[in-house]
Amino acid sequence: MSTKPTPRVRVPAKAAAGEMIEIKTLISHEMESGQRKDAKGETIPRKIINKFSASFNGKPVFSADWHPAISANPYQSFFFKAMESGEFTFTWKDDDGSEYTAKNKLTVG
Amino acid sequence: MDFQQAGLSRRHALKAGAFAAVASLLGAKLAFADEKTVADELKKLYGDKPFAAGKIKLDVPEIAENGLVVPINIEVESPMTDADYVKAVHVYADGNPLPGIVSYSFTPACGKASAATRMRLAQTQNIVCVAEMSSGALHMAKANVKVTIGGCGG
Amino acid sequence: MISRRDFLQATSAAAAITLASGLGPLGRVAAQQRLSQADILRFDPLGTVTLLYVTDIHAQLVPLHFREPSINLGVGEAKGQPPHLTDAEFREHFKIATGSAGAFALTSDDFTTLARQYGRMGGLDRIATLVKAIRAERGDDKVLLLDGGDTWQGSWSSLQTKGQDMVDVMSALKTDAMVGHWEFTLGAERVKEIAESASFAFLAQNIRDKEWNEPVFKPRKVFEKGGVKIAVIGQALPRTAIANPRWMFPDWEFGIREEEIQKQVEEARAEGAAIVVLLSHDGFDVDRKLAARVKGLDIILTAHTHDAMPGVVRVGNTALVASGSHGKFLSRLDIAVKDGKVADIRFKLMPVFSEAITPDTEMAALVRKLREPFAADLAREIGRTESLLYRRGNFNGTFDDLICDAMLSQRDAEIALSPGFRWGGTLLPGEPITWEAITNATAITYPNCYRMEMTGAQLKEILEDVADNIFHPDPYFQGGGDMVRIGGMGYAIDIGKPMGGRISGLTHLKSGKPIDASRKYVVAGWASVNEGTQGPPIWDVVRDHVAHTKTVSITPNDAVKVTGA
Numbered sequence: 001m002s003t004k005p006t007p008r009v010r011v012p013a014k015a016a017a018g019e020m021i022e023i024k025t026l027i028s029h030e031m032e033s034g035q036r037k038d039a040k041g042e043t044i045p046r047k048i049i050n051k052f053s054a055s056f057n058g059k060p061v062f063s064a065d066w067h068p069a070i071s072a073n074p075y076q077s078f079f080f081k082a083m084e085s086g087e088f089t090f091t092w093k094d095d096d097g098s099e100y101t102a103k104n105k106l107t108v109g
Numbered sequence: 110m111d112f113q114q115a116g117l118s119r120r121h122a123l124k125a126g127a128f129a130a131v132a133s134l135l136g137a138k139l140a141f142a143d144e145k146t147v148a149d150e151l152k153k154l155y156g157d158k159p160f161a162a163g164k165i166k167l168d169v170p171e172i173a174e175n176g177l178v179v180p181i182n183i184e185v186e187s188p189m190t191d192a193d194y195v196k197a198v199h200v201y202a203d204g205n206p207l208p209g210i211v212s213y214s215f216t217p218a219c220g221k222a223s224a225a226t227r228m229r230l231a232q233t234q235n236i237v238c239v240a241e242m243s244s245g246a247l248h249m250a251k252a253n254v255k256v257t258i259g260g261c262g263g
Numbered sequence: 264m265i266s267r268r269d270f271l272q273a274t275s276a277a278a279a280i281t282l283a284s285g286l287g288p289l290g291r292v293a294a295q296q297r298l299s300q301a302d303i304l305r306f307d308p309l310g311t312v313t314l315l316y317v318t319d320i321h322a323q324l325v326p327l328h329f330r331e332p333s334i335n336l337g338v339g340e341a342k343g344q345p346p347h348l349t350d351a352e353f354r355e356h357f358k359i360a361t362g363s364a365g366a367f368a369l370t371s372d373d374f375t376t377l378a379r380q381y382g383r384m385g386g387l388d389r390i391a392t393l394v395k396a397i398r399a400e401r402g403d404d405k406v407l408l409l410d411g412g413d414t415w416q417g418s419w420s421s422l423q424t425k426g427q428d429m430v431d432v433m434s435a436l437k438t439d440a441m442v443g444h445w446e447f448t449l450g451a452e453r454v455k456e457i458a459e460s461a462s463f464a465f466l467a468q469n470i471r472d473k474e475w476n477e478p479v480f481k482p483r484k485v486f487e488k489g490g491v492k493i494a495v496i497g498q499a500l501p502r503t504a505i506a507n508p509r510w511m512f513p514d515w516e517f518g519i520r521e522e523e524i525q526k527q528v529e530e531a532r533a534e535g536a537a538i539v540v541l542l543s544h545d546g547f548d549v550d551r552k553l554a555a556r557v558k559g560l561d562i563i564l565t566a567h568t569h570d571a572m573p574g575v576v577r578v579g580n581t582a583l584v585a586s587g588s589h590g591k592f593l594s595r596l597d598i599a600v601k602d603g604k605v606a607d608i609r610f611k612l613m614p615v616f617s618e619a620i621t622p623d624t625e626m627a628a629l630v631r632k633l634r635e636p637f638a639a640d641l642a643r644e645i646g647r648t649e650s651l652l653y654r655r656g657n658f659n660g661t662f663d664d665l666i667c668d669a670m671l672s673q674r675d676a677e678i679a680l681s682p683g684f685r686w687g688g689t690l691l692p693g694e695p696i697t698w699e700a701i702t703n704a705t706a707i708t709y710p711n712c713y714r715m716e717m718t719g720a721q722l723k724e725i726l727e728d729v730a731d732n733i734f735h736p737d738p739y740f741q742g743g744g745d746m747v748r749i750g751g752m753g754y755a756i757d758i759g760k761p762m763g764g765r766i767s768g769l770t771h772l773k774s775g776k777p778i779d780a781s782r783k784y785v786v787a788g789w790a791s792v793n794e795g796t797q798g799p800p801i802w803d804v805v806r807d808h809v810a811h812t813k814t815v816s817i818t819p820n821d822a823v824k825v826t827g828a
Contacts, residue, residue, distance in 0.1 A: 010475060020220045024475055033229070035206050061218045064226070067209035069202060071178045071227040077476070078213075081189075081220025170518050171739045174504035178473065180516065225476070233762075255740055257505055258728045 005029045005049070009090055011104045015082035019108075023054065024077040027092050027100065033068035051093040052076050056106075057086040082108045142208035147201045147237050150208050154199065160239060160249035165198075167238045167250040176230045176256045181210070184223040185240045185248070189215070195222035197241045204234025232256050297381065298364050300620045304396055309609040310599030311489025312538065313401045315394060318411025318566040319588035321445075321686040322421035322429050323703070324630045326383035326617035328689040329589040331571065332655035333371040336758060336828050339736030341548045346570035346585055357573050368591060368614040369571055375651050375691055382618035385590030387432050389615050391626035393593050394436060405489040410438050410463070411566030411586065412499070412544045416445035417686050419702035420637050425449050428633040430457055435629050440464040440484055444500035444507075444544045444567060448708045451512040455479075466497020466542060468527050469520045479515055483527050485534055491600045494531030496524060498543040500567055502742045508709050510794040519545070519739060521557050528559040537600045540564060547585055548738035554578035561605045562596065567743055569655070569685045573612045582608055588686065591615055641699035646809040650817040652690040654704065657733070658746050658756075658825065661817040662687060662704050666801070667750025668817075669808030670787040674714045674798075677771065678722065678752045680788035683729070683745030696815060701805050705789075710800040712789045719778040722786070723766055726754060731762040749822070752778060759827030772822060 010024040027049065034046025046068060053063035062078045080088075085108045092100040151160075168182040185195045194217045200210040215222045222240070233255045240248045337347030348356050350372045359365040367377035368384065398406050410433060415426030426449050433441070440463055446454055458465035458480060468482035483496040500506065501519040524541065531539050541560050543550050546567040554563055560581045571587030586594040592612050599607040634641065654660040663681050670679035687704035690696065717725075725747065732742035746756075755768035769778035778784070789801040809815060 026474065033206075056218065059216075059218065060214075061216055062224070063214045064224065065212040066226075067211060068207060069205050069210045069229050071229055074226065075474075075476070076224065076226050078215075078224040079219050079221045081218060083218075168522070171737075172502060172505055172742065174509060174516060174518075180476070180518075255731075257732060257742065258725065 003028070005092065005094070005098075005100050007090065007092060007100050007102045009088075009102050009104055011088060011106060013105070014107045017083060017108050019082045021080050021082055021106075022077060023080055023088070024075070025052070025090060025102075026073060026075050028073050029092075029094075031066075031068070031070055031072045031074060035068065047095045049074060049092045049094050051091075053091050054078070054080075055089050056080065057084075058089075061088075082106060084108055140206070141231065142201075142203055142205055144203050144235075146208045147203045150201060151199075151239060155239075155241075155247060158247055160247045162249065164248045165238055165240050165250035167236065167252045169236055169252050169254050171253075172255045172257055173230055176232075178227050179230050179254060180225065180227050181236065182223070182225040183213075183238055184221070187222050187242065189217050189220055189222060191217050192243070194243045195240055196243050198222070198224070199239050201237045202228070202230060202234050203237065204232050205230065210236070230254055230256055296364065298614070298616055298619050300392070303613050303616065303619060304393060306595060306597070306611055307609065308401065309597035309607060311405055312491050312493065312598040312600065313397060313406045313488075314493075314540070314562070314564075314594075314596040314598065315397060315406060315408045316411065316564045316584060316586050316594040316596070317390060317408075317590065317592070318564070318586050319413040319569055319686070320385075320387075320410075320429070320590045321413055321417025321588065322415060322426075322706075323385055323418060323589045323688070324387050324420070324428065324432065324634060326386035326389065327589060327703070328378050328383055328691060329385070329591055330374045330651070330653040330655060330689040331369060331371050332657070334657045334825075335570075335655075336657055336734075336825075337548070338734045338758060339738070341551065341738065345574075345576060346547055346568070346572055359573070364614065364616065365573065368616075369573065371653075371655070374653070374689070378689075378691055381616060384617055385615050386617050386622065387436070387590065387630055388622035388627040389617050389620040390590055390593055391436055391623035392620050393613060393615065395623060397595065407486055407488050407493060407495075408436065408438050409495065409540070409542050409564060410441035411542060411564055412442040413445045413566065413588075413686070414441060416448060417703065417706060419641060419699060419706055420634055422702070422706040422708070423637060424633075425453055426457065430461060431633060432626070432629065434462045435626060438463040439486060440466055440495050440497065440542060442466055442497040442499055442542050442544050442566070444503055447499070447503050447512050447515075448507050449511075450708070451515065454512075464495075464497075466495065467499040468496055468523055469501060469518055470499055471516045473514050473516050476516075482523075483531060485531065485536055491538060491598075492534070492536045493538040493540060494527075494534070494536035495540045495542050496527045496531070498524070498541055498545055500544040500546075500743070501549070506742055506744065508792040508794065511708070519549070519553070521553055524553070524557050524560075528557065532559065535603075537603045538562070538598055538605055546738070546741070546743050547583070548741065550583055551576065551578055552738050554581040554583060561598075562608070564594075571612065575608070575610050582610070584610065586612065589688070641697065641702075643698045644695040645698060645701065645806050646696045646813050646815060648690050648694060648696055648815040648817075649692055650815065651692055652696075652700075652815070652817070654687045654689070655685060656745065657683075658823040659748050659820045661820075662689075663748035664750070664817045664820050665809075665815055666704065666789075666805055667748055669805045670712060670789070670801075671750050672811075673804045673808050674712060674787035675785070676714060676751070676787035677773070677784045678717075678786045679750030680725070680786060681748040681750070682790045683733075683747055684790075685745060696809050698806070701809070702802050705800075705802045705805060707790060709790060709792070709796065710802065711791065711796040711798040712787060712801045712804045713791060713796050713798045714785065714787045716783040717786045718781060718783050719769065720780040722752070722778060722784065723769060723780070726756075726766045726769075727763055730756060730758070730765045734758040734765065735762070746823075753822030753824075755824040755826070757827035758825065765827075768824065770822075
């Protein structure tokens with residue numbers, strides 16, 4: 001029923017040194033809470049993305065542990081102080097063990 | 110009790126109704142978190158250490174437009190330097206089936222300790238946000254979000 | 264607490280706002296004296312900028328009667344404060360003579376007698392006359408015309424043309440900017456289409472797309488008038504997605520977003536704006552709270568709650584204007600600017616007495632053309648009324664009683680629920696009930712009249728929820744509108760209690776028995792916010808009832824007992 005989760009990220013391509021940039025991310029995912037029952041009254045097993053993390057040039061920047069109360073198609077935004085050019089890696093971890101990633105380059109100067 | 114189903118069953122039961130009565134449609138028999146559940150979670154993390162007020166800006170709507178998608182934006186006042194930064198932020202709700210919403214880890218590279226996401230709220234309840242500073246200091250902020258049945262505005 | 268003096272009188276502060284005699288000559292005329300067009304327009308000009316403000320027209324192109332509320336309770340800090348004054352208290356506060364033109368325009372008692380004396384109010388051709396006269400007096404380059412929204416909804420012709428009739432009128436009036444609320448019930452696509460092509464700016468700082476949390480509309484616009492930069496920040500009804508069907512604009516999120524307003528103010532000042540205006544559909548009490556929390560707003564043009572006040576309310580350095588509804592009033596504010604700041608404001612609430620004002624010929628022709636396709640329908644007489652039919656009031660209105668009676672009889676229901684809308688015209692005893700009169704009270708894009716079962720417990724829960732939206736002591740938790748109207752059931756309400764404890768004594772009126780929490784009752788209602796609601800449109804339900812009744816007579820409704828006020 002569900003299609004493969006697709007991440008989307010909005011990061012400015014360029015920033016001035018020292019500039020605070022906002023990073024916005026979205027991923028398509030039903031975030032099945034594990035609290036719902038199906039038509040037969042059986043609990044639908046939990047299946048959520050439980051962790052989102054962001055790193056820059058391999059160094060961790062920010063992470064979020066999501067609980068089942070996070071809405072479907074989870075959105076996460078946060079900030080980053082641009083100091084040097086490099087690449088972001090964004091990772092979403094699914095309850096089923098899958099990992100989804102996105103990479104974005106940032107040029108500073 | 111489930112959030113998504115709350116939406117479904119509500120539409121189902123009151124397909125024709127101007128006013129859906131939220132709580133009764135949520136089943137209401139199931140266990141919900143309460144203030145104590147949230148306090149227990151905090152105790153697991155921080156023992157009996159006290160929380161100070163201030164520093165946290167917890168931005169949630171006074172009234173949810175859609176209980177399945179409630180925006181939450183937090184910002185913690187901090188210089189975000191290697192010597193002094195916000196390490197973690199935990200967000201709880203005291204009226205959902207489970208108390209946890211989200212936990213954030215920040216680093217000085219963030220520049221500012223601010224993050225926004227969207228959450229499910231099963232009913233009118235309090236959002237509790239705690240911040241752990243690199244110094245070990247703890248802060249707390251609370252806000253009430255009203256989940257209403259809507260209609261009748263004019 | 265703000266005293267009466269602060270509302271109405273000049274203060275001695277350096278940046279004084281002279282608010283004296285906000286009603287101009289109106290408050291001083293002897294009882295029973297009619298006003299002339301010159302009386303209405305008379306204004307001692309000030310400075311180099313004039314703001315004209317009209318709001319909540321609800322698509323009323325032609326003059327009508329609109330009775331102000333006799334019950335308009337304030338809670339929390341708004342308790343007993345304007346605009347929560349009615350009748351004698353209102354007249355006493357604003358020094359208005361009983362029986363005067365001002366009393367007729369602004370209060371509700373003796374409405375029928377005074378309506379026969381003073382005639383209908385409003386009409387876009389009359390408003391056009393006033394706007395043109397002021398533009399001629401001041402010069403086009405000094406006048407800014409702003410519209411507070413709820414303009415494209417409320418009539419049969421606006422419903423049939425998807426708001427186009429009102430858009431055409433606003434273009435002809437050369438409106439500079441507007442905000443929205445009921446506009447959004449035309450659906451997201453239609454609103455975007457108009458906003459992107461209209462001759463006026465459609466502003467809303469507080470609407471974001473749900474996907475990326477980015478602004479949907481332009482948040483503000485800077486105008487230059489009389490050599491002064493004026494920033495207008497738009498604020499849509501923050502509770503639109505709760506008060507109205509959110510499926511009609513599924514990708515939008517609203518909210519008050521006061522920090523974002525603060526940012527807008529700061530950016531506008533940085534751009535050189537000497538005057539910063541919030542064109543706001545928040546509703547009066549929300550704006551009164553907001554004015555104390557957001558710094559640097561010179562003026563808030565309030566809307567939504569339909570309050571009309573012949574004086575400005577000051578909160579700190581912010582002046583709040585309440586300009587009524589249905590085209591009954593046009594507000595004029597002259598502003599003097601000194602050293603890049605507001606030095607003085609002069610205000611007048613101009614009553615649009617249709618019999619005193621010569622219609623503008625161009626606008627009259629346009630209105631005729633726009634109404635022409637519907638003219639025969641609109642004029643069709645369905646029945647007559649022996650009673651005064653009005654809507655405003657916190658708990659009931661006779662027009663709502665008629666709608667509830669119609670649902671009870673036509674939908675064979677035990678209990679009827681009708682939303683506490685504040686728009687819709689008033690009919691005098693003896694007047695015909697035309698198709699226009701019925702649709703003026705019912706024309707919405709989600710009109711289906713449902714019929715379903717609800718338990719007594721559910722009914723109580725609904726009343727509690729709606730009551731909290733009106734009587735929560737913190738205006739930021741209020742949703743606007745009035746209490747849902749009930750047919751076939753009585754109740755008691757203590758407005759001072761918290762949510763869940765206000766409503767008691769639910770009674771099934773026909774049997775006189777208490778409502779049983781566990782029993783199911785057949786309930787009819789309309790204006791459901793849920794998608795896919797089934798049932799005939801409410802205007803057909805009312806039409807059939809009126810046609811069957813022929814002569815409508817409404818007995819005074821004493822089914823709601825109010826305490827805690």
